[in-house]
Amino acid sequence: MAKNTMTLTDNRNGKSYEYNIIDGTRGPSVVDISTFYKDSGMFTFDPGYTSTAACESKITFIDGENSELRYRGIDIADLAGKHSFLDVSYLLMNGRLPTEAESKNLDLEIRHRAFVDEGIIRLFDALPDRAHPMATMAASTMALSAFYKDHLHLEDEDEYKTMQNRIMAKMPTIAAMAYRNSIGTPLIYPDVNRYFTENFLYMLRAYPGGKMKYIGNGKNQEITQIEVDALDAILTLHADHEQNASTTTVRNVGSTEAHPYVAIASGISALWGAAHGGANEKVMDQLRMIGDVKNVPSFIAKAKDKNDPFRLMGFGHRVYKNRDPRAETLRDLQAQLRDKLNLDSKLIDIATEVERVALSDSYFQDRGLYPNIDFYSGVILTALKIPVEMFTPIFVIGRTPGWIAQWAELRRDPKHKIARPRQLYTGK
Ligand code: ACO
Secondary structure: OOOOOEEEEOOOOOOEEEEEEEOOOOOOOOEOOOOOHHHHHHOOOOOOOOOOOOOOOOOOEEEEEOEEEEEOEHHHHOOOOOOOOOHHHHHHHHHHOOOOHHHHHHHHHHHOOOOHHHHHHHEEEEOOOOEEEEEEEEHHHHHHHHOOOOOOOOOOOHHHHHHHHHHHHHHHOOOOOHHHHOOOOOOOOOOOEEEEEEHHHHHHOHHHHHHHHOOOOOOOOOOHHHHHHHHHHHHHHHOOOOOHHHHHHHHHOOOOOOOOHHHHHHHHHHHHHOOOOOOHHHHHHHHHOOOOHHHHHHHHHHHHHOOOOOOOOEEEEOOOOOOHHHHHHHHHHHHHHHHHHOOOOOHHHHHHHHHHHHEEEEHHHOOOOOOOHHHHOOOOOOOOOOOOHHHHHHHHHHHHHHHHHHHHHHHHOOOOOOOOOOOOOOOO
């Protein structure tokens, strides 16, 4: 028997089938079962893809057992807070960090592409007041495909670059406008004099006319560099996470040759769910619901109760059965910012107690349930004066370069096929 193969035997008839084992650069090897149906007339069965590598990728590497996350080979700890989010986006989309000149060009181009067609803004009028910003973002991103009908020729490098920069640049504008529209305040247009992350905070906070301070009793909305750097690091930590649910959705839609903005709009929809990007909103709700450190044990007991659907939000991860490295970085950031940003001490105390009680409980230990990225982001985002409905939209802004990079990798893969799984039929 050849060395790098696996033999599967059907014990019903004794027939054996041999499959190649392929090694990646790192991480688990895979068994190439692409001919399994042709060979055996059977399908493999893996709901939720817990044992399935759905593609080959060179973008992001996760070692869930050893809490490791790398973008294009670089450890996340060497990127978050050390390179700008835009430079990290360049890294994901182009395979290497930009030179100084490339970084400046990208920054400049993103500032100028941040405006959205007025038609997108008119679209908001069709949506009800108080629409969740995620609903507006998904609809607006979908609509972008009607405004930009090109971007389907990846062999044209310029077209690809325009596509990636345009969607990156417009996402914060769409997010901020979606929020302001949901609360009925006048929309603020992007300011070309501001860097990407600062511009987003500006569009969220500014008074009409772009004023950051209001004469009289109004709050000072001035943006500090500490705030920009903190949000920039949070965006970097969200930028990619290999084949998660929303990225898989982007790839699946992309595999049908649909427009890239449509694929990304589908990713936004997938990210909204509470089991995925929507969890950060729920974490804050839950911490507030717990209300006091003394109530923590009863909530932990509720999370362990199999007859109760309640889950501890911000805990657990499909891949990390040990600490989530993004959560670790955020926890350090939270400690650094506690005084500088006047973080909500009561919420931090409750969160710290939840973590302490859960991690010393065998239920969580045995299942490898640790705090994930969403457990820590909320307290920092709240200190940045970001409303809770904007937590998942911020995740979208952060994840956009990852989705673009994964979509492009799929479309450039000569072996890519339309995503079309089969089923185990048990109906009539
Ligand atoms: N609270 C209590 N129990 C949990 C939790 C939790 N947060 N998460 C998992 N479990 C338990 C399950 O009940 C199950 O127990 P069992 O083996 O006795 O049946 C076991 O741990 C395994 O859970 P699964 O749901 O099978 O794990 P899966 O990998 O499918 O789900 C998920 C991962 C969706 C993240 C899950 O842990 C969860 O729902 N967490 C809360 C939501 C959350 O924080 N999501 C954010 C994920 S990170 C991100 O998207 C950025």
